[in-house]
Amino acid sequence: MNNHLKHLTLGLAMLGVSAGVSASDADDFPSKPLQLLVAAGAGGGTDNFARVVRPMLEEALGGARSTVINLPAASGALAHQRTANGAADGHTLDFASTTFVTSLAAGQNPVGLDQVTPLARMQSDVMALFVNPERFEDFDAFMAYAEEHPGEINVGGTHTASPDHVAFLALRDASGIDMNFIPYDSTGNATANVLGGNIDATTTSLSPLLSYIDAGQMAPILVFSDERLEDYPDVPTTVENGWDLTDGNDRAIFVHASTPDAIVEKLETALKEVYDSEEYQSYAERVNLTYREGWMSSDEYRQRLENNFELYSRLLQDD
Template identity: 45%
Template sequence: MSKKLYLLISILVVFSLALMACSSDSTTQSTDEAGNGQENGQANESANNASDYPSRTIEIYVGHGAGGGTDIFARTIGELLEDILGVNINVVNLEGAGGVIAKEHVANQPADGYTIAAISSFPVSTALGTNPAGLDVLTPIARVQADTYTIMVRSDQFEDLDEFLKYAEENPGQVRIGGVSTGSMDEINAARFIDATGLDMAYVPFDGSGDMQAALLGGHVEAILEELGPVIDYVDSGEIKPIIVFAEERLDEFPDVPTTVENGWDLTQGVERGFAIHIDTPQEIIDLLEDAIRQAYETEAYKEHEKQRYLHLREGWLGSQEYREKLEQDIAIYREVIQQLESQ
């Protein structure tokens, strides 16, 4: 490019920028005089959208596979929300990266209330730094479930916790504990359990709960970190059984199964499931969704679902603000846990 041509282009660019600046100043002055600028227009548009909300299908994105706890949670609440909100609720499984891909997708959609994330491993992925859609991008709507972890084994392989731990001690490096995803609640809590036992065991990640359960039944892993609900049919049939519960007190339904706390292990964290949405969503829409989810949570149908899947063991409900505070606390806790595990 010649120097003259380069100079001419530079002059044109500067001139264009100057015209744009003048046009912007003129527009700003005009809108200031009219008292009805672009920001007010956007605010009015958001208010109109909120007043008409919802008017079409709402999509709930699940970052884990079909048949797992988060998937069942989203579909159960989604079905109840259809009656409450009067629109279709479409649940979409978008697996990968411990649920991060689904959250990223929701964060990149318009902040209009029609795209929601079902979250479960949010605190861990945020603490690990693998979740770019943190609380500065997504805001919680409500927490619905506070689930309870267990270690599950095949009933024909181990009688109880003592036999399982003895086998692990006698076969270092041979015991595999399955969980859902890497960088997830499952991986961190499995690591904490292995660290607490002081034994040489390995964590094996699976894409979804169904794959993990199949691996246990097929003898590809010796145990899985799982909640009671997703495997209750296998438990009732006698194929799978819990050998320890991550809780302070024994469960009435399983009085013979010991807890982590009675073994001297401070492991009581469980998967907490709720919903989050783009942080720029109008507050009126967030409030409306929180109220609708609360109504779904209080229905007889959901309460029956809670009991059938052992979700009633801990109080699940937290509103938007309380849930945000809880997530902030959990993120801080897991950051500390992760630092401790990395330093060992």
């Protein structure tokens, strides 16, 4: 068993209540301002998510106060470390994306699910394979070209071990398409290289490319979903091709793994109240995060993370 798998499988054994914190503290929670650590830089999707949730969460917790702190260093690992090394009292919340588990699988994140535990997942942006529609009309055309030119297809995305990268690896693994991944420092650069003809496609989530889709410059030709999306009824899914690939770019909130269950439940309930609110749902619709259900409870998301960790570890090791 490798060290990272131990991080996941040893979690339940280490979920004792830390010194000085008891379940009864949930009655008075929160007893001080919350720290909302964002495992990403200012202005990005995870940062915007945290800042939108912040005032609604404060209200759901009875007028709590909170501060947002951006900790983008080392793919957000600093935020995870500060959460794991702090007090297990629920006052430090770690807002993170799928990069949490992809970087863990790649050995870049030293913090596993024995040290932090998810409160909930609130977003799951659908991944897709995008092309310049002037180059490929649809996925069938892409597949035909790939079969005629094995090893010559180049697909771009953000850096190694990113959600873009593992989506590419999962698609290559399931489909058998002989293609290569080209890492870029941003979605914008990957997109520009598709438009410039330097690469053939990109794997990324839908929301960042909506303006390009509306302008007719980029087109999704395959979505990582079990059902076709209402806005793209002609675009096939991975599942209908026989590939069980539906993971997106998730956004979730974590706390110290030894946080008392009563406090975890109180925070999870508050976040569900936020998620169900008209204000939050209006935001999600505005930023195109309603293609599928975003909510996943603490226990459900922990199981999803553990399954994804095993898959991503294998894919990255084989790459």
